[in-house]
Amino acid sequence: MYKLLHELQVELGERSYPIIIGKGMLGEFDLSGYVGGSQVMIVTNDVVAPMYLEKAKASFPGKTIDALVLPDGEKHKDWQTLNLIFDALLENQHTRKTTLVALGGGVIGDMTGFAAACYQRGVPFIQIPTTLLSQVDSSVGGKTGINHPLGKNMVGAFHQPEVVLIDTDSLQTLPPREVSAGLAEVIKYGLIRDTAFLDWLEQAMGQLVAFDSEALGEAIFRSCACKADVVGQDERESGIRATLNLGHTFGHAIETFAGYGNWLHGEAVGTGMIMAADLSLREGSINRADYDRVVRIVLKAGLPSQPPEQMTPADFMSLMAVDKKNVDGKLRLVLLKAVGEAEVTSEASPENLKATLNAFCYQDN
Amino acid sequence: MYKLLHELQVELGERSYPIIIGKGMLGEFDLSGYVGGSQVMIVTNDVVAPMYLEKAKASFPGKTIDALVLPDGEKHKDWQTLNLIFDALLENQHTRKTTLVALGGGVIGDMTGFAAACYQRGVPFIQIPTTLLSQVDSSVGGKTGINHPLGKNMVGAFHQPEVVLIDTDSLQTLPPREVSAGLAEVIKYGLIRDTAFLDWLEQAMGQLVAFDSEALGEAIFRSCACKADVVGQDERESGIRATLNLGHTFGHAIETFAGYGNWLHGEAVGTGMIMAADLSLREGSINRADYDRVVRIVLKAGLPSQPPEQMTPADFMSLMAVDKKNVDGKLRLVLLKAVGEAEVTSEASPENLKATLNAFCYQDN
Incomplete structure (x- = not known):
């Protein structure tokens, strides 16, 4: 069973959302109430997937779940990798009612959030940050984007998540x-x-x-x-x-x-x-x-x-x-x-x- | 001298903007009051540029103007061409106070608007639609985006322009x-x-x-x-x-x-x-x-x-x-x-x- 440690609300009018912090949350805490439609696409990377992807799926009971595993690393925070998300969404016929889930660090969060901001001109997304940096920084505030050879985060959008789920257990596997x-x-x-x-x-x-x-x-x-x-x-x-x-x-x-x-x-x-x-x-x-x-x-x-x-x-x-x-x-x-x-x-x-x-x-x- | 025919306001709260319709507007009507900073990037295509680019520049007196000429056609409404806009903005050190100007038809308008929506997470833009279709449709309402091999306009954003300038003279050169x-x-x-x-x-x-x-x-x-x-x-x-x-x-x-x-x-x-x-x-x-x-x-x-x-x-x-x-x-x-x-x-x-x-x-x- 999970242990809820803290909960806070990011106040942004109609774009307000909660940040839920706890121990043993992944796979135990039910996030399906934050999903409007029936489709979910979890985007993660090849380091995080073996450890947490199956658990993350269990946090969305009753939903149709697709998953996309991207290569790990800041060097993949680019157009080519972003396009893999759009490819996966379209190949699996995700509609504008789909919900994207970012499972990983800041790179996954920024790219998945930007994909959500742009897919069919905007669909909802959920952040499950698994690194300390992404938990304290990039998962709060709605900045999303990718890098350009001439500068970091030069292409992106402001797009707020529906909810941020932080599981402190995921830090135990970090270098x-x-x-x-x-x-x-x-x-x-x-x-x-x-x-x-x-x-x-x-x-x-x-x-x-x-x-x-x-x-x-x-x-x-x-x-x-x-x-x-x-x-x-x-x-x-x-x-x-x-x-x-x-x-x-x-x-x-x-x-x-x-x-x-x-x-x-x-x-x-x-x-x-x-x-x-x-x-x-x-x-x-x-x-x-x-x-x-x-x-x-x-x-x-x-x-x-x-x-x-x-x-x-x-x-x-x-x-x-x-x-x-x-x-x-x-x-x-x-x-x-x-x-x-x-x-x-x-x-x-x-x-x-x-x-x-x-x-x-x-x-x- | 230009002849103002009609003006209307698109009512969207703080994102409201005017549509100005007239004859002989391009190069005569001063748009510099709609530009917040000192930099302007005009994006157009190789069919429109020879006819209207120099005129368009004359509509922004006192501003530092760069221009980018893209290949014409719906088949270029893709990532690769969109990236040329980001390249040009970064190579010319455009800041987040720059204004993008879309000079052309719907493809130029959709791509330039989407580039404006994403460049440094959003900069202002101005629409100067030169085709009948873009004048009556894509220049009104803030839909921007690009195509994906699996579907039209599958990637994009809602991003409203500062102003839309429609010159009926530009229709005379249309097929x-x-x-x-x-x-x-x-x-x-x-x-x-x-x-x-x-x-x-x-x-x-x-x-x-x-x-x-x-x-x-x-x-x-x-x-x-x-x-x-x-x-x-x-x-x-x-x-x-x-x-x-x-x-x-x-x-x-x-x-x-x-x-x-x-x-x-x-x-x-x-x-x-x-x-x-x-x-x-x-x-x-x-x-x-x-x-x-x-x-x-x-x-x-x-x-x-x-x-x-x-x-x-x-x-x-x-x-x-x-x-x-x-x-x-x-x-x-x-x-x-x-x-x-x-x-x-x-x-x-x-x-x-x-x-x-x-x-x-x-x-x-």
């Missing part, structure tokens, strides 16, 4: 590196808006990296609550939602430079948050002790603190210029005003930015 | 066959909801097929007003909007069978409307005189009245089963309750449907 990557986003919530949560994380980090179920459940709940609160205020990222991108502009540049999939997203965000903190320090927004606190918690989570050795300041500048957070040519960055408070600004001094890049890159231009 | 195809949708509006408009069309059809500017302007305005009214009541096609699909289920089957682009969409809809009228007659909803009236006006517009010679009833059945208007396996059709009134039904008798298919197909199963 430690992926848990660390997920913790980068967890730390981010503390840094941008919740000092009390950051205090708790500094205490609990040892348990978190040791896969302690209870600690992980609490971290997921508080992260989702942070993100749900932000997204509820600003679904389309016209304002406060952009602060969720702390570390992401530097991080995306690192991911693109390294080639998708070589650095995990969370690893790049970990280093990116340290770089953003460094720039915040140079801008005079935070002090040295704040900066050290950021570095310490990122390192304690087992995350890297420097970009790839071959990467130059010029690489950063060129890769950040096409980052989608830029508006009309100005480089927008999320910086810390304090530990627990972030701001979006296009006004960071170019000299300070250059100094940060020089300090973090092994190579000159 | 007669394309004007006829556009008239199929014009006739449709009369058949489903506006008997007075149908009366007028029966009088004016001779002028319309002779490219009379004033008659065409009037037909466009009344068609757009019909469609804007329907879409305003039901943006996401949960109810009345589905009546706009009169003739389309049969028509899509014809288009798919013939191979995209061999039959024009409007030609297939013309034949499809006659088949729908035939089924309505067999169902006892309309009488023989009504049916004859439908056949007469479709023929007068220069449209075909029978499906391709090689097409069998079995072809129809198999191609209609995956049509996206079906909900949970039931074949939904738009039928006439009277001339000027349509209904969506899943209750048509299978025997009558079979009789209609047998009557229209040259071949048996």
